[in-house]
Amino acid sequence: MRYRIVPWLACLLCAAFAAQAQQADPHLVYERKCGTCHAAHAGDFVWEALTETGDGLAGRVSGRPVRDMLLRGHGGLTAPEIDSLLEQFARIRQSGQLFRRKCVICHDSAVQLARRELALDGDRLVGRYTGRDIAAFLIGHGRLDRSEVTDMIAILRRALDTRAPAE
Ligand code: HEC
Ligand code: HEC
Numbered sequence: 523m524r525y526r527i528v529p530w531l532a533c534l535l536c537a538a539f540a541a542q543a544q545q546a547d548p549h550l551v552y553e554r555k556c557g558t559c560h561a562a563h564a565g566d567f568v569w570e571a572l573t574e575t576g577d578g579l580a581g582r583v584s585g586r587p588v589r590d591m592l593l594r595g596h597g598g599l600t601a602p603e604i605d606s607l608l609e610q611f612a613r614i615r616q617s618g619q620l621f622r623r624k625c626v627i628c629h630d631s632a633v634q635l636a637r638r639e640l641a642l643d644g645d646r647l648v649g650r651y652t653g654r655d656i657a658a659f660l661i662g663h664g665r666l667d668r669s670e671v672t673d674m675i676a677i678l679r680r681a682l683d684t685r686a687p688a689e
Contacts, residue, residue: 548610549633551603565631568614569622579611617677624664625674636681647679 552564561567573582580587588611591597592604599607621632629635639650647656656678660671 548606551599551607552610555597555599555603556607563631563633564610565614565633568611572611574615579608579615613680617673617680620666620670620673621677624666624670632677633681636678640678640682642679642682647675647682 549564552567553562556567557563561570568579571582572579572588573585574580575585575587577587578589581591589604589608592599592607617632621629625632625635640656641648641650648654649656649659657671657675660666660674661668664674666674
């Protein structure tokens with residue numbers, strides 16, 4: 523009889539790990555726990571609803587630090603989820619400057635562009651349908667200088683690394 527318990531236990535552990543891994547993905551955290559009431563995409567939320575203060579990001583309307591709000595329970599996040607979300611917000615501020623300035627007129631968001639049109643070929647970022655080497659492609663596209671191309675490749679890779687939500 524006892525051996526029957528083993529698969530069940532393995533199953534439970536698996537589910538627990540899967541749930542944890544999912545929660546650690548900040549895109550999913552935002553989409554599931556914030557996007558239902560706020561902007562659908564974290565990028566829009568960060569740019570529209572938040573503002574940079576000496577004390578980190580704060581609500582544009584209330585001026586309250588986002589970290590304080592989340593720690594008090596707004597959105598119902600765990601402490602690791604709060605850290606991961608705030609890191610993502612900070613990255614969006616940094617990298618979004620570049621994407622907003624130079625790409626957003628023609629592409630919705632870095633995450634959508636990466637998920638829809640890009641793929642990894644070994645270590646290289648390539649066009650999913652065109653097979654292009656994106657690092658080479660970007661040199662003549664979107665008016666980036668060379669160091670910005672390097673930054674943009676990092677931004678797109680990161681966007682691609684995070685798993686797309688189950689649809
Ligand atoms: C059930 C709906 C709901 C959910 C879920 C939710 N919020 Fe809110 N949030 C509100 C409401 C309502 C306000 C206050 C009114 C407003 O500013 O729009 C607010 C305000 C805020 C503010 C302050 C805005 C300002 O200018 O002062 C921040 C920051 C914020 N939410 C972040 C988040 C984050 C991050 C999450 C996800 C972890 C989240 N919220 C989840 C409803 C929600
Ligand atoms: C003036 C409009 C415009 C701007 C600005 C622009 N793009 Fe594009 N981009 C396009 C069009 C149109 C295509 C599709 C045509 C093509 O593949 O040549 C494209 C394709 C791409 C592709 C997909 C290549 C492939 O092979 O699948 C990537 C990646 C890309 N753009 C990144 C960027 C980045 C990053 C920026 C900002 C630095 C940017 N684009 C700015 C219009 C633009």
